[in-house]
Amino acid sequence: MLAKRIIPCLDIDDNRVKKGVNFVNLEDVGDPAEIAAEYERQGADELVFLDITATNQKRSTMTDVVENVSRQVFMPLTVGGGIRNLNDMQKLLKAGADKISLNSAAVADPDLIQAGAKKFGNQCIVVAIDVKKDQKTGQKLVYTHGGKKATNINAIEWAKKVVALGAGELLITSMNKDGTKSGFDIELYQEIGAAVDVPIIASGGAGKIEDFVHVFKEAPVDGALAASVFHFGELTIAQVKKQLKLAGVNVR
Amino acid sequence: MITLVDYDAGNTYNLQKAFAYLGVKTNLTDDPKEILASEAIVLPGVGAFQSAMKILKAKKLDTTLQKAANDGIPLLGICLGMQLLFDSSSEYGITEGLHLIPGKVIELPNKKGFKIPQMGWNQNKLLKPSSEFALLENEYTYFVHSYYAKCEPEYVVSEVEYSANVPAVVQNKNVFGMQFHPEKSGHIGLEVLKTFKERIVFK
Known part of the structure; x- marks a missing residue:
């Protein structure tokens, strides 16, 4: 049986792993390759690198980061942030990425999903969706640009559409939960899981070990992503996996 | 020298990096002479069977790999590279493979609860305890594929x-x-x- 995946996310700015709250007050966490190697030792199943660089001239360093990490760390690598065309994707894949994550660019140009899937295969194209529930209408809406820009796109409909276009995996971040450390948005994943049949990675809200147990037990997700709980050593991946095993969740 | 067959397969560079990390030099080439003179051959592969076979044929590497295998050179196919070793695949119509292992490559059955492609870490069950790869027993390895090889159990490690x-x-x-x-x-x-290198190639 396939194991459920635990995926640390590394925000990259100017060749370094950074961590802030809502992309401000960025704190330097360390060197990407060193941190990736540490996560590999802890038993991470996959790594997500998110380019949070604000300026274009620094952006090309992301290829170097991927190149460097993939010489030392041998597990699946997903790269996202600022990828706008097939050429960007090709460069990152050649540098050692296994999957490309599209977010704002997919909203701006949905054909990019199809073009990427056709050229590199569905398994290569992850669509990241940032979702926020409108408190008045209860509608779950898609946000872009690192969660700063609202759209009027319904998240469930968008999930179905991107899968039809060829997305091989969805990385769904609940903005209502992100940064709260109050657990994953179980209801959101149940709803999206019922609507699509590609793997779903849950993101946003991880705070304690039980949160991982709950999301795998109660929602049809294939992986859970977290950043700060792992970066700041509040939890290790080994601790999380040990507890998941005890709870009967199949992990590696 | 271990040869990596160069035919624009997606995972070639990552394989090269893994061998380099282990201190193993590899030669990336599509030259039949160099391939036939090597101590071992690794055939990478990501993507579709039909187009991969087409490229191999265009470069005359199909007959090269068959000759190498018949000459007794250790040959390791990885992912799509493994599938190419079989007789045929049904991906986008029936395409003939390299006929180096009897069997057919067919689509993973569509069953409830199993997403296709299979993407992630799955646990190996060892069928051949005497194999050089017995270290894989109960170990999880990383899979990404929609087709699989259907063959006689005698070929399954x-x-x-x-x-x-x-x-x-x-x-x-x-x-x-x-x-x-x-x-x-x-x-x-x-x-x-490392096992491939130490126990099969340079034993």
Whole structure:
């Protein structure tokens, strides 16, 4: 049986792993390759690198980061942030990425999903969706640009559409939960899981070990992503996996 | 020298990096002479069977690989590279393979609860305890594929459970195949490549 995946996310700015709250007050966490190697030792199943660089001239360093990490760390690598065309994707894949994550660019140009899937295969194209529930209408809406820009796109409909276009995996971040450390948005994943049949990675809200147990037990997700709980050593991946095993969740 | 067959396959560079990490020099080439003179051959592969076979044929590498296998050179196919070792595949119509291991490559059965492609870490069940790759018993390795090899059990070294029993490592004499990506399977994946080098190539 396939194991459920635990995926640390590394925000990259100017060749370094950074961590802030809502992309401000960025704190330097360390060197990407060193941190990736540490996560590999802890038993991470996959790594997500998110380019949070604000300026274009620094952006090309992301290829170097991927190149460097993939010489030392041998597990699946997903790269996202600022990828706008097939050429960007090709460069990152050649540098050692296994999957490309599209977010704002997919909203701006949905054909990019199809073009990427056709050229590199569905398994290569992850669509990241940032979702926020409108408190008045209860509608779950898609946000872009690192969660700063609202759209009027319904998240469930968008999930179905991107899968039809060829997305091989969805990385769904609940903005209502992100940064709260109050657990994953179980209801959101149940709803999206019922609507699509590609793997779903849950993101946003991880705070304690039980949160991982709950999301795998109660929602049809294939992986859970977290950043700060792992970066700041509040939890290790080994601790999380040990507890998941005890709870009967199949992990590696 | 271990030769990596150069035919624009997606995982070539990552395989090269994994061997480099292990201190193993590889020669990336599509020259039949160099391939036939090598101590071992690794056939990478990501993507579709039909177009991969087409490129191999255009470069006359199909007959080169068949000759190399018949000459007894250890040959390791990885992911799509493994599938190419079989007789045929039904991906986009029937395409003939290299006929180095008897069997057919067919689509993973569509069953409830099993997403296709199989993407992630699955646990090996060892069927051949005497194999050089016995270290894979109960180990998880990383898979990404929609088609799998259907072949006689005598060729299956280890398998994983999915919507079918999926051969993970196959062997026919000096010809080996791995459906998973050792270059993406962490520590155990590196051990597998090291085993290929130490126990099969330079034993």
